[in-house]
Amino acid sequence: MRNHCPCNCHIIPPFVVDKLKEAGVEIPSQKTINREFRERRDEKNALLRSEAFLVTPPIKNADRFVYDSKTTQHQRLLLVRKEGGPAAPDAVVNTVYENAAAVRDYYKTALNYFSVDNRGADLILNVHFGKEYANAFWDGDEMTFGDGDGQVFTNLANALDVTAHELTHGVVQYTANLTYKGQSGALNEHYADVFGSVIKQHAKKQTAATADWLIGDEIMGPTLQGQALRSMKAPGTAYNNALMGQDPQPDHMSKLYKGAADNGGVHINSGIPNKVFFLVATAIGTDKAALLWFETLKTLKPTTNFKSFKTALLKIAKKLTTAGNVPATTETVTKQSFESVGL
Amino acid sequence: MKLSYAREGGLFFQVSETEIEVEDLPADLQTLARKLLENPDDYRSREKNASLRDGYQYRLELREGRKKVNLTFDDLTLPDGFQPLIQYLQEKAINDH
């Protein structure tokens, strides 16, 4: 959120300012934040372009930093917990801290990938963003969670699949960097849902058969229990209520959304590849399917569409089968799963 | 003077829209809306964050006679001081719905 006031003052509520001062926090002006943000990004971009980065990549430790936005729309406002530090008095802070570790550890252990950039970048998590802000997002550098409106959504920082979803947007950014519109955008959303569900299943010690395959079911408001944001098993059935309307996700190419909303349906058409992942995971196991999907992600172009995604997955399926990393049936199962959604 | 508002996006994709006569806004928000119409460049967001995933996009349109001002923000480019206006319009959009 930017400050356009010529005096460079803040609109952070006075009680928050007092609390921050008590905690010894010097509140940077928004101009300072913007400058620092630009400098950080410039440094990072320069580094990414440098030869030194390619030869000897700097390795960080994927340390977690949790900040409290104190219901303002400012990020990195008050650092409330950092890697290895004591637990915070705020349960939401501790939950997001633990969930970020679960995501980081799954990527490292199961997929040999370290943090969002495979170079151990810090994991920045902002909680209590905005007033009754019923959303969470990845902004290119960090994750941000609202408290929810208490009606449709409760606190978005409390759900492991939501944290895994947002962090995976970071992973996608540093790998295939799938363009966020149309089918490549739907694949971007698809990957975020895939690892949201995979990491939730892993944490709950579930299998493809015992998992519910729902995304966001743990953040639904009190009157929406049992519903969710999306269903990977049965796209289009996650919700149907007066507050949210009806789940618009297609489960087959014949129902592909072709409109302009949502960047050409990135959160809508992700239902089609989501269904494919569910079918493959059910046949070969969630972790094997996750490995296949992740190894494929590293080979995708930003403009990949559903058809070229299928081709890429089949190519990697063959490779992984030959290496003995996935079951012999993987290629056939993947092909049949795509065919069942009209691809 | 008419003010149109739209919020689009989110992890759960949703479009919220509403329209209001500026005279019907609370006094402090009327002042803000008038400032916006008079000096839109003071508030215009400088750059779009192409890396934003699941964030909201906010659109405000002000019309008075022939004069029309369009502004677009996201969660991180929303100017300070706009939160009460956005909250008011968002609540109205939900109630309209």
Ligand SMILES: [Zn+2]
């Ligand atoms: Zn997303």
